[in-house]
Amino acid sequence: MAAPTRKSVEFFYDVLSPYTWLAFEVMCRYQQKWNIDLKLRPFFLSGIMQGADNRPPGMVPAKATYMGKDLKRLTDMYQVPFKLPSNPAEVMFIKGSINAGRFLTAVDMNCDQYLEELTRQLFLRIYYRDEDITEPASLMSAAAKAGIPEDLAKQLLSTIKDQAVKDRLRQNTQAALDHGAFGSPTIVAHVDGKPQMFFGSDRMELMAHMLGEKWYGPLPELAKAKM
Amino acid sequence: MAALRSRKVVELFYDVISPYSWVAFEVLCRYQTRWNIDLQLRPFFIGGVFKETGNKPPALLAAKYTYAQHDLRRLADFYKIPVKMPPMERLMRRENVNSNRLLTAVTLDCPEHLENLSRELWMRVMARDQDITEPASLETAATAAGIPSDTTPQLLSRIRDDDVKAALKDTTNQALAYGAFGAPTIVAHIEGTPVMIWGSDRFPLLAHLLGERWEGPLREMAKY
Numbered sequence: 092m093a094a095p096t097r098k099s100v101e102f103f104y105d106v107l108s109p110y111t112w113l114a115f116e117v118m119c120r121y122q123q124k125w126n127i128d129l130k131l132r133p134f135f136l137s138g139i140m141q142g143a144d145n146r147p148p149g150m151v152p153a154k155a156t157y158m159g160k161d162l163k164r165l166t167d168m169y170q171v172p173f174k175l176p177s178n179p180a181e182v183m184f185i186k187g188s189i190n191a192g193r194f195l196t197a198v199d200m201n202c203d204q205y206l207e208e209l210t211r212q213l214f215l216r217i218y219y220r221d222e223d224i225t226e227p228a229s230l231m232s233a234a235a236k237a238g239i240p241e242d243l244a245k246q247l248l249s250t251i252k253d254q255a256v257k258d259r260l261r262q263n264t265q266a267a268l269d270h271g272a273f274g275s276p277t278i279v280a281h282v283d284g285k286p287q288m289f290f291g292s293d294r295m296e297l298m299a300h301m302l303g304e305k306w307y308g309p310l311p312e313l314a315k316a317k318m
Numbered sequence: 319m320a321a322l323r324s325r326k327v328v329e330l331f332y333d334v335i336s337p338y339s340w341v342a343f344e345v346l347c348r349y350q351t352r353w354n355i356d357l358q359l360r361p362f363f364i365g366g367v368f369k370e371t372g373n374k375p376p377a378l379l380a381a382k383y384t385y386a387q388h389d390l391r392r393l394a395d396f397y398k399i400p401v402k403m404p405p406m407e408r409l410m411r412r413e414n415v416n417s418n419r420l421l422t423a424v425t426l427d428c429p430e431h432l433e434n435l436s437r438e439l440w441m442r443v444m445a446r447d448q449d450i451t452e453p454a455s456l457e458t459a460a461t462a463a464g465i466p467s468d469t470t471p472q473l474l475s476r477i478r479d480d481d482v483k484a485a486l487k488d489t490t491n492q493a494l495a496y497g498a499f500g501a502p503t504i505v506a507h508i509e510g511t512p513v514m515i516w517g518s519d520r521f522p523l524l525a526h527l528l529g530e531r532w533e534g535p536l537r538e539m540a541k542y
Contacts, residue, residue: 143379143380144381145381151371152372153371153373153499154373156497157497157514161520164523164527168522168523168526271381271384271385271388273382290385291519293520294389296534297392297393297396306534308522
Protein backbone atom coordinates (compact mmCIF):
# COMPACT_ATOMS: atom_id res chain seq x y z
CA MET A 92 0.00 0.00 0.00
CA ALA A 93 1.34 3.45 -0.91
CA ALA A 94 2.48 5.60 2.02
CA PRO A 95 0.02 8.41 2.73
CA THR A 96 1.18 11.70 1.21
CA ARG A 97 2.75 14.10 3.66
CA LYS A 98 0.45 16.91 4.77
CA SER A 99 1.84 20.33 4.03
CA VAL A 100 2.26 22.62 7.06
CA GLU A 101 3.40 26.18 6.34
CA PHE A 102 5.10 28.00 9.19
CA PHE A 103 5.02 31.76 8.65
CA TYR A 104 7.29 33.50 11.13
CA ASP A 105 9.43 36.42 12.20
CA VAL A 106 12.35 35.82 14.59
CA LEU A 107 11.38 39.00 16.44
CA SER A 108 8.54 37.16 18.16
CA PRO A 109 9.44 35.15 21.31
CA TYR A 110 6.48 32.77 21.23
CA THR A 111 7.48 32.02 17.66
CA TRP A 112 10.72 30.42 18.86
CA LEU A 113 8.74 28.06 21.06
CA ALA A 114 6.40 27.14 18.19
CA PHE A 115 9.36 26.75 15.80
CA GLU A 116 11.18 24.29 18.06
CA VAL A 117 7.99 22.30 18.65
CA MET A 118 7.31 22.05 14.91
CA CYS A 119 10.92 21.01 14.23
CA ARG A 120 10.56 18.22 16.82
CA TYR A 121 7.21 17.12 15.44
CA GLN A 122 8.29 17.02 11.81
CA GLN A 123 10.22 13.95 12.94
CA LYS A 124 7.09 12.36 14.40
CA TRP A 125 4.26 13.42 12.13
CA ASN A 126 3.64 12.69 8.48
CA ILE A 127 4.05 16.36 7.56
CA ASP A 128 6.08 18.42 5.15
CA LEU A 129 7.08 21.47 7.20
CA LYS A 130 7.66 24.54 5.03
CA LEU A 131 9.35 27.46 6.76
CA ARG A 132 8.11 30.80 5.43
CA PRO A 133 9.95 33.83 6.83
CA PHE A 134 7.70 36.90 6.82
CA PHE A 135 7.76 40.45 8.20
CA LEU A 136 5.85 40.91 11.45
CA SER A 137 5.69 44.69 11.10
CA GLY A 138 3.97 44.18 7.75
CA ILE A 139 1.50 41.76 9.36
CA MET A 140 0.71 44.25 12.13
CA GLN A 141 0.13 46.96 9.56
CA GLY A 142 -1.92 44.77 7.24
CA ALA A 143 -4.16 43.54 10.05
CA ASP A 144 -4.27 46.89 11.89
CA ASN A 145 -2.97 45.12 14.99
CA ARG A 146 -0.62 46.22 17.79
CA PRO A 147 2.09 44.18 19.54
CA PRO A 148 0.57 42.65 22.70
CA GLY A 149 3.44 43.97 24.84
CA MET A 150 2.00 47.47 24.54
CA VAL A 151 -0.52 46.66 27.32
CA PRO A 152 1.62 46.80 30.51
CA ALA A 153 -0.25 44.05 32.38
CA LYS A 154 0.07 41.82 29.31
CA ALA A 155 3.79 42.51 28.98
CA THR A 156 4.33 41.56 32.62
CA TYR A 157 2.35 38.36 32.15
CA MET A 158 4.10 37.40 28.91
CA GLY A 159 7.52 37.52 30.56
CA LYS A 160 6.40 35.00 33.20
CA ASP A 161 4.43 32.91 30.68
CA LEU A 162 7.41 32.61 28.34
CA LYS A 163 9.69 31.53 31.19
CA ARG A 164 7.26 28.83 32.36
CA LEU A 165 6.55 27.51 28.86
CA THR A 166 10.17 27.49 27.70
CA ASP A 167 11.20 25.74 30.93
CA MET A 168 8.55 23.08 30.34
CA TYR A 169 9.53 22.68 26.67
CA GLN A 170 13.26 22.99 27.36
CA VAL A 171 13.95 25.87 25.00
CA PRO A 172 16.83 28.03 26.36
CA PHE A 173 14.86 31.29 26.29
CA LYS A 174 15.88 34.45 28.14
CA LEU A 175 14.11 37.79 27.86
CA PRO A 176 16.48 40.49 26.49
CA SER A 177 17.61 43.22 28.89
CA ASN A 178 15.65 45.79 26.87
CA PRO A 179 12.77 43.97 25.15
CA ALA A 180 11.05 47.18 24.01
CA GLU A 181 14.18 48.32 22.17
CA VAL A 182 14.67 44.91 20.59
CA MET A 183 11.06 44.49 19.49
CA PHE A 184 9.79 47.97 18.78
CA ILE A 185 12.88 49.96 17.78
CA LYS A 186 15.53 47.73 16.26
CA GLY A 187 13.16 45.41 14.41
CA SER A 188 13.87 42.56 12.07
CA ILE A 189 13.83 43.70 8.44
CA ASN A 190 17.44 42.70 7.68
CA ALA A 191 17.07 39.35 9.42
CA GLY A 192 13.84 38.69 7.54
CA ARG A 193 15.45 39.51 4.20
CA PHE A 194 18.55 37.42 4.98
CA LEU A 195 16.35 34.45 5.89
CA THR A 196 14.47 35.03 2.64
CA ALA A 197 17.69 35.07 0.59
CA VAL A 198 18.71 31.78 2.21
CA ASP A 199 15.26 30.34 1.55
CA MET A 200 15.53 31.31 -2.12
CA ASN A 201 19.06 29.97 -2.69
CA CYS A 202 20.02 27.28 -0.19
CA ASP A 203 17.01 26.39 1.91
CA GLN A 204 18.78 23.42 3.52
CA TYR A 205 20.26 26.01 5.91
CA LEU A 206 17.00 27.81 6.66
CA GLU A 207 16.06 25.85 9.79
CA GLU A 208 19.45 26.18 11.44
CA LEU A 209 19.87 29.85 10.49
CA THR A 210 16.46 30.54 11.99
CA ARG A 211 17.53 28.77 15.17
CA GLN A 212 20.81 30.70 15.35
CA LEU A 213 18.99 34.02 14.99
CA PHE A 214 16.60 33.03 17.80
CA LEU A 215 19.56 32.06 19.99
CA ARG A 216 21.16 35.46 19.35
CA ILE A 217 18.11 37.53 20.19
CA TYR A 218 16.41 35.38 22.83
CA TYR A 219 19.24 33.53 24.52
CA ARG A 220 22.39 35.65 24.27
CA ASP A 221 20.68 39.09 24.03
CA GLU A 222 22.68 39.87 20.88
CA ASP A 223 21.92 42.04 17.88
CA ILE A 224 20.27 40.64 14.75
CA THR A 225 20.23 43.81 12.65
CA GLU A 226 23.91 44.41 11.72
CA PRO A 227 25.71 42.62 8.84
CA ALA A 228 28.31 41.22 11.26
CA SER A 229 25.51 39.74 13.39
CA LEU A 230 23.92 38.04 10.40
CA MET A 231 27.32 36.68 9.24
CA SER A 232 27.96 35.28 12.71
CA ALA A 233 24.57 33.51 12.75
CA ALA A 234 25.21 32.19 9.24
CA ALA A 235 28.58 30.76 10.30
CA LYS A 236 27.02 28.98 13.26
CA ALA A 237 24.34 27.65 10.91
CA GLY A 238 27.05 26.04 8.79
CA ILE A 239 26.67 28.33 5.77
CA PRO A 240 30.06 28.66 3.99
CA GLU A 241 31.47 32.18 4.45
CA ASP A 242 31.59 33.06 0.74
CA LEU A 243 27.98 32.01 0.24
CA ALA A 244 26.86 33.90 3.34
CA LYS A 245 28.65 37.06 2.17
CA GLN A 246 27.10 36.76 -1.28
CA LEU A 247 23.57 36.25 0.11
CA LEU A 248 24.01 39.15 2.52
CA SER A 249 24.86 41.42 -0.41
CA THR A 250 21.47 40.59 -2.00
CA ILE A 251 19.21 41.54 0.89
CA LYS A 252 18.26 44.86 -0.66
CA ASP A 253 17.62 43.31 -4.09
CA GLN A 254 14.09 43.68 -5.43
CA ALA A 255 13.65 39.91 -5.77
CA VAL A 256 14.41 39.34 -2.09
CA LYS A 257 12.21 42.23 -0.94
CA ASP A 258 9.41 40.96 -3.16
CA ARG A 259 9.64 37.42 -1.84
CA LEU A 260 9.49 38.61 1.80
CA ARG A 261 6.52 40.78 0.89
CA GLN A 262 4.82 37.84 -0.87
CA ASN A 263 5.19 35.60 2.18
CA THR A 264 3.80 38.39 4.35
CA GLN A 265 0.87 38.89 2.01
CA ALA A 266 0.21 35.15 1.78
CA ALA A 267 -0.06 35.03 5.58
CA LEU A 268 -2.38 38.06 5.58
CA ASP A 269 -4.54 36.33 2.97
CA HIS A 270 -4.89 33.41 5.38
CA GLY A 271 -6.14 35.86 8.04
CA ALA A 272 -2.88 36.42 9.92
CA PHE A 273 -2.58 39.14 12.55
CA GLY A 274 0.63 38.01 14.30
CA SER A 275 3.46 35.51 14.49
CA PRO A 276 3.61 32.57 14.22
CA THR A 277 0.91 31.89 11.67
CA ILE A 278 0.71 28.19 10.91
CA VAL A 279 -1.29 26.92 7.96
CA ALA A 280 -1.95 23.19 7.94
CA HIS A 281 -3.44 21.84 4.73
CA VAL A 282 -6.04 19.29 5.81
CA ASP A 283 -8.27 17.50 3.27
CA GLY A 284 -7.49 20.18 0.70
CA LYS A 285 -8.49 22.99 3.06
CA PRO A 286 -6.08 25.44 4.69
CA GLN A 287 -6.48 25.61 8.49
CA MET A 288 -4.81 28.69 9.98
CA PHE A 289 -3.59 28.52 13.57
CA PHE A 290 -2.17 31.51 15.38
CA GLY A 291 0.40 31.20 18.15
CA SER A 292 2.30 28.45 19.87
CA ASP A 293 -0.63 26.96 21.78
CA ARG A 294 -2.74 25.14 19.20
CA MET A 295 -0.38 22.18 18.66
CA GLU A 296 -2.57 19.58 20.33
CA LEU A 297 -5.59 20.82 18.36
CA MET A 298 -3.53 20.78 15.15
CA ALA A 299 -2.52 17.17 15.90
CA HIS A 300 -6.21 16.27 16.26
CA MET A 301 -7.02 17.87 12.89
CA LEU A 302 -4.02 16.27 11.16
CA GLY A 303 -5.01 12.88 12.53
CA GLU A 304 -1.72 12.71 14.41
CA LYS A 305 -0.87 12.07 18.07
CA TRP A 306 0.23 14.74 20.52
CA TYR A 307 3.14 13.66 22.74
CA GLY A 308 3.72 16.88 24.68
CA PRO A 309 7.06 18.79 24.76
CA LEU A 310 9.30 15.95 23.43
CA PRO A 311 12.48 17.44 24.93
CA GLU A 312 14.46 14.39 23.77
CA LEU A 313 14.06 15.69 20.22
CA ALA A 314 15.29 19.20 21.11
CA LYS A 315 17.80 20.76 18.75
CA ALA A 316 18.34 24.19 20.33
CA LYS A 317 21.66 24.04 22.10
CA MET A 318 23.16 26.87 24.09
CA MET B 319 -2.35 5.33 56.28
CA ALA B 320 -1.57 7.54 53.30
CA ALA B 321 -1.26 11.22 54.20
CA LEU B 322 -4.10 13.28 52.78
CA ARG B 323 -2.75 15.86 50.37
CA SER B 324 -4.73 19.02 50.80
CA ARG B 325 -6.47 20.14 47.62
CA LYS B 326 -4.80 22.97 45.73
CA VAL B 327 -7.11 25.93 45.30
CA VAL B 328 -7.69 26.92 41.67
CA GLU B 329 -9.72 30.10 41.17
CA LEU B 330 -11.45 30.65 37.83
CA PHE B 331 -12.31 34.29 37.15
CA TYR B 332 -14.73 34.37 34.22
CA ASP B 333 -17.35 36.39 32.40
CA VAL B 334 -20.16 34.58 30.56
CA ILE B 335 -19.78 36.95 27.60
CA SER B 336 -16.31 35.47 27.03
CA PRO B 337 -16.43 32.34 24.83
CA TYR B 338 -12.96 31.18 25.84
CA SER B 339 -14.10 31.42 29.49
CA TRP B 340 -16.66 28.71 28.71
CA VAL B 341 -13.93 26.43 27.38
CA ALA B 342 -11.83 26.94 30.53
CA PHE B 343 -14.89 26.44 32.74
CA GLU B 344 -15.86 23.09 31.20
CA VAL B 345 -12.27 21.80 31.16
CA LEU B 346 -11.77 22.68 34.82
CA CYS B 347 -15.15 21.21 35.76
CA ARG B 348 -14.06 17.95 34.09
CA TYR B 349 -10.65 18.01 35.73
CA GLN B 350 -11.86 18.80 39.23
CA THR B 351 -12.74 15.09 39.45
CA ARG B 352 -9.31 14.05 38.15
CA TRP B 353 -6.94 16.49 39.80
CA ASN B 354 -6.52 17.14 43.50
CA ILE B 355 -7.90 20.66 43.19
CA ASP B 356 -10.54 22.78 44.86
CA LEU B 357 -12.10 24.68 41.96
CA GLN B 358 -13.50 28.05 43.04
CA LEU B 359 -15.73 29.83 40.54
CA ARG B 360 -15.35 33.63 40.55
CA PRO B 361 -17.70 35.40 38.16
CA PHE B 362 -16.20 38.83 37.38
CA PHE B 363 -16.73 41.74 34.99
CA ILE B 364 -14.44 41.74 31.96
CA GLY B 365 -15.47 45.31 31.10
CA GLY B 366 -13.92 46.47 34.38
CA VAL B 367 -10.70 44.59 33.61
CA PHE B 368 -10.40 46.18 30.14
CA LYS B 369 -11.03 49.62 31.60
CA GLU B 370 -8.37 49.30 34.30
CA THR B 371 -5.65 47.76 32.14
CA GLY B 372 -6.14 49.64 28.88
CA ASN B 373 -6.57 46.30 27.13
CA LYS B 374 -9.23 46.03 24.43
CA PRO B 375 -11.69 43.26 23.57
CA PRO B 376 -9.95 41.18 20.88
CA ALA B 377 -13.21 41.02 18.93
CA LEU B 378 -12.77 44.71 18.04
CA LEU B 379 -10.00 43.73 15.60
CA ALA B 380 -11.62 42.28 12.48
CA ALA B 381 -8.83 39.77 11.79
CA LYS B 382 -8.96 38.51 15.39
CA TYR B 383 -12.77 38.25 15.39
CA THR B 384 -12.72 36.24 12.15
CA TYR B 385 -9.96 34.00 13.47
CA ALA B 386 -11.81 33.46 16.77
CA GLN B 387 -14.88 32.28 14.85
CA HIS B 388 -12.81 29.51 13.20
CA ASP B 389 -10.82 28.83 16.35
CA LEU B 390 -13.94 28.35 18.49
CA ARG B 391 -15.56 26.08 15.89
CA ARG B 392 -12.51 23.81 16.04
CA LEU B 393 -12.28 24.00 19.83
CA ALA B 394 -16.01 23.18 20.09
CA ASP B 395 -15.37 19.97 18.18
CA PHE B 396 -12.15 19.17 20.05
CA TYR B 397 -13.65 19.69 23.53
CA LYS B 398 -17.27 18.80 22.72
CA ILE B 399 -18.62 22.12 23.99
CA PRO B 400 -21.25 23.80 21.72
CA VAL B 401 -19.49 27.19 21.85
CA LYS B 402 -19.77 29.69 19.00
CA MET B 403 -18.50 33.25 18.77
CA PRO B 404 -21.57 35.47 19.33
CA PRO B 405 -22.42 38.29 16.93
CA MET B 406 -20.63 41.57 17.70
CA GLU B 407 -23.75 43.37 18.86
CA ARG B 408 -24.33 40.75 21.58
CA LEU B 409 -20.68 40.86 22.66
CA MET B 410 -20.65 44.63 23.07
CA ARG B 411 -23.94 45.17 24.94
CA ARG B 412 -23.46 47.20 28.11
CA GLU B 413 -26.35 45.30 29.73
CA ASN B 414 -24.28 42.10 29.74
CA VAL B 415 -23.28 43.21 33.24
CA ASN B 416 -26.77 42.08 34.40
CA SER B 417 -25.72 38.45 33.97
CA ASN B 418 -22.49 39.11 35.90
CA ARG B 419 -24.54 40.63 38.73
CA LEU B 420 -26.97 37.70 38.73
CA LEU B 421 -24.08 35.26 39.05
CA THR B 422 -22.65 37.37 41.87
CA ALA B 423 -26.02 37.29 43.67
CA VAL B 424 -26.05 33.50 43.30
CA THR B 425 -22.49 33.35 44.69
CA LEU B 426 -23.68 35.26 47.76
CA ASP B 427 -27.11 33.70 48.28
CA CYS B 428 -27.17 30.19 46.79
CA PRO B 429 -23.72 29.18 45.55
CA GLU B 430 -24.84 25.58 44.98
CA HIS B 431 -26.49 26.86 41.77
CA LEU B 432 -23.48 28.79 40.47
CA GLU B 433 -22.07 26.07 38.19
CA ASN B 434 -25.43 25.22 36.61
CA LEU B 435 -26.47 28.84 36.08
CA SER B 436 -23.11 29.77 34.57
CA ARG B 437 -23.44 26.86 32.14
CA GLU B 438 -27.03 27.78 31.26
CA LEU B 439 -26.09 31.40 30.54
CA TRP B 440 -23.29 30.25 28.23
CA MET B 441 -25.68 27.83 26.51
CA ARG B 442 -28.02 30.76 25.87
CA VAL B 443 -25.55 33.30 24.55
CA MET B 444 -22.94 31.01 22.92
CA ALA B 445 -24.83 27.94 21.76
CA ARG B 446 -28.31 29.30 21.01
CA ASP B 447 -27.58 33.01 20.27
CA GLN B 448 -30.11 34.06 22.93
CA ASP B 449 -30.27 37.15 25.10
CA ILE B 450 -28.71 37.19 28.58
CA THR B 451 -29.49 40.79 29.52
CA GLU B 452 -33.28 41.07 29.93
CA PRO B 453 -35.03 40.09 33.20
CA ALA B 454 -37.21 37.57 31.37
CA SER B 455 -34.12 35.93 29.82
CA LEU B 456 -32.36 35.72 33.17
CA GLU B 457 -35.49 34.29 34.83
CA THR B 458 -35.72 31.60 32.13
CA ALA B 459 -32.03 30.79 32.61
CA ALA B 460 -32.37 30.59 36.39
CA THR B 461 -35.30 28.18 36.12
CA ALA B 462 -33.52 26.06 33.51
CA ALA B 463 -30.52 25.92 35.86
CA GLY B 464 -32.69 24.34 38.55
CA ILE B 465 -33.19 27.38 40.78
CA PRO B 466 -36.66 27.01 42.38
CA SER B 467 -39.08 29.32 40.54
CA ASP B 468 -40.44 30.77 43.79
CA THR B 469 -36.99 32.19 44.62
CA THR B 470 -36.10 33.56 41.16
CA PRO B 471 -37.97 36.91 41.38
CA GLN B 472 -36.16 37.79 44.60
CA LEU B 473 -32.84 36.65 43.15
CA LEU B 474 -33.37 38.78 40.03
CA SER B 475 -34.13 41.84 42.13
CA ARG B 476 -30.73 41.41 43.81
CA ILE B 477 -29.09 42.54 40.56
CA ARG B 478 -29.80 46.12 41.62
CA ASP B 479 -28.58 45.75 45.23
CA ASP B 480 -25.51 47.66 46.38
CA ASP B 481 -23.91 44.67 48.08
CA VAL B 482 -24.13 42.65 44.84
CA LYS B 483 -22.62 45.46 42.77
CA ALA B 484 -19.87 45.86 45.37
CA ALA B 485 -19.14 42.12 45.45
CA LEU B 486 -18.81 42.02 41.63
CA LYS B 487 -16.44 44.99 41.75
CA ASP B 488 -14.49 43.34 44.55
CA THR B 489 -14.06 40.05 42.66
CA THR B 490 -12.96 41.99 39.57
CA ASN B 491 -10.43 43.92 41.65
CA GLN B 492 -9.10 40.65 43.09
CA ALA B 493 -8.45 39.41 39.56
CA LEU B 494 -6.74 42.71 38.68
CA ALA B 495 -4.57 42.38 41.79
CA TYR B 496 -3.40 39.01 40.44
CA GLY B 497 -2.37 40.76 37.21
CA ALA B 498 -5.42 39.97 35.08
CA PHE B 499 -5.93 41.76 31.77
CA GLY B 500 -8.52 39.44 30.15
CA ALA B 501 -10.77 36.43 30.52
CA PRO B 502 -10.56 33.71 31.59
CA THR B 503 -8.06 34.32 34.38
CA ILE B 504 -7.04 31.21 36.28
CA VAL B 505 -5.17 31.53 39.58
CA ALA B 506 -3.61 28.32 40.89
CA HIS B 507 -2.34 28.45 44.46
CA ILE B 508 0.83 26.38 44.44
CA GLU B 509 2.79 26.00 47.67
CA GLY B 510 1.47 29.28 48.98
CA THR B 511 2.17 31.20 45.76
CA PRO B 512 -0.61 32.38 43.45
CA VAL B 513 0.22 31.59 39.82
CA MET B 514 -1.92 33.55 37.33
CA ILE B 515 -2.60 32.01 33.95
CA TRP B 516 -4.57 33.71 31.19
CA GLY B 517 -6.73 31.96 28.63
CA SER B 518 -8.01 28.49 27.95
CA ASP B 519 -4.86 27.17 26.28
CA ARG B 520 -2.47 26.55 29.16
CA PHE B 521 -3.94 23.35 30.64
CA PRO B 522 -0.90 21.14 30.04
CA LEU B 523 1.22 23.83 31.74
CA LEU B 524 -1.28 24.08 34.61
CA ALA B 525 -1.13 20.30 35.03
CA HIS B 526 2.67 20.46 35.06
CA LEU B 527 2.66 23.21 37.72
CA LEU B 528 0.10 21.34 39.85
CA GLY B 529 2.06 18.09 39.59
CA GLU B 530 -0.90 16.50 37.78
CA ARG B 531 -1.35 14.84 34.36
CA TRP B 532 -3.00 16.42 31.32
CA GLU B 533 -5.20 13.76 29.73
CA GLY B 534 -6.55 15.84 26.86
CA PRO B 535 -10.08 17.17 26.27
CA LEU B 536 -11.95 14.35 28.09
CA ARG B 537 -14.80 14.57 25.57
CA GLU B 538 -16.45 11.57 27.23
CA MET B 539 -17.16 13.82 30.20
CA ALA B 540 -18.98 16.43 28.08
CA LYS B 541 -22.32 17.53 29.41
CA TYR B 542 -23.64 17.92 25.85
